[in-house]
Amino acid sequence: MTTLYLCLAIVLLLSVVLGLLRIMWGPTAADRMMAAQLFGTCGVAILLLLARGLEQLIIEDVALVFALLSALATVAFVRRAWRRDDVRRTGGPDHD
């Protein structure tokens, strides 16, 4: 049973690693930031699965912090960092 939790955690970790590609590709700043948001949600799930799999309930508190933080980063981004001159392109498929 424990092995199963860890396998599922690995699947989620791989999905996070795939999400890294979006940070590398961009193209707008918001796209990169959204990938960090994905890390927040996936990270919470990974931590909860680890908490159960390794039988350490304190890990759930780390998940709680994750849940709060991804929003903080996005708010900081929208309010302070997304500059006007960032608009290099106006939509359109960047790849296929």
Next chain:
Amino acid sequence: MVVSAFDIILCLTLVWLAWHILTSPDHFKAVVLFISFGLLMALAWVRLQAPDVALAEAAIGSGLTGALFLSALRRMASVRRGERRLDRAEERYDDG
């Protein structure tokens, strides 16, 4: 076995991320990668049986430092354009 697979993926991703943070020419990309690095580092601390350090890493290393970097990035951009420091009211309105 499964646990070590998780750890190997985590380690490789962390090293890959660190390399890209250091070499990325685009500062914003580096900051987002840094935020993701913090989240994955928190996972690594959890795996090292240090959930308290993971808590601090997620809250300070990723959340707080990430938000500060985003803020600093904006200041850097306005300095580079030869502007004076923006005050709060202006920042709010230059969103356009």
Next chain:
Amino acid sequence: MYVGQGGLIMTEVVGMVFIIIGIPFFLSGTIGLLRLPDIYTRLHALTKADNVGLGFVILGLAIQATSWLEVAKLFLIWFLVLVASATSCHLVADAALRRNIKPWTKE
């Protein structure tokens, strides 16, 4: 697993089924993030698929949980993620509109 009581195994199995149901939602969220053409459509994938995936995982873990406090904490986490991601989705979409980023449209 080794505990002989039928009820215990039952909750373990049902919880596990819910957790496994949740995983494909996460994967489709990531695939959506990679495949969809612009920031607005990517927001769709992120906010919907991932939240429901997390909902299923948390439901499964809550079914397996042994104390009510743990269940309460799990649902608190889910509620926080839900509110946080709906809010940040709205913020990002709004900021993108303000910067006149045109939504991608089918020709």
Next chain:
Amino acid sequence: MSVPPAAVAWRLGLFGALWFILCGGELGSWPFGLPTVVLATWVDLQLAGNGQTRALRPLILMRILPFFFWKSILGALDVMARVLKPRLPIDPGLVEFPLTIPPGGGRILLANCITLLPGTISARLADDRIIVHTLDKGLPVVAKIQDLEGRIASLYGPCPAKETGRGLP
């Protein structure tokens, strides 16, 4: 500004329960917990501003909650189906919708719930209209938002004009 005692009691109870959950019911945490709960209540009352406190109706909330969960699951399945098809069947666009629900908590709830509906996210909420981004312009977006608006209006205290918009998914 005079604050109704019920509003204070509600918040105290809510934040107290929150602290109880966070600390796993440990008794030793309350010397810190009690001041924190009081402080949180005070801050929340300050942030709530010029107290338009139309209470949520808990019973109706209970009845509508399953509808929200169901819609949210449908929304995720919709995204999943579109994303996994090789042709990527999407036809995105912006839709504008005039709001009749009064400003305040109801609107914010509506905006967040639109994000949960299949195929729509709320993009901007400004003076009596909401701009919605949809994944597929072929979906009956306006009808669905109207239905949702009716349900959310019925969540809040008596509001005779909007009680009719219930029924039909």
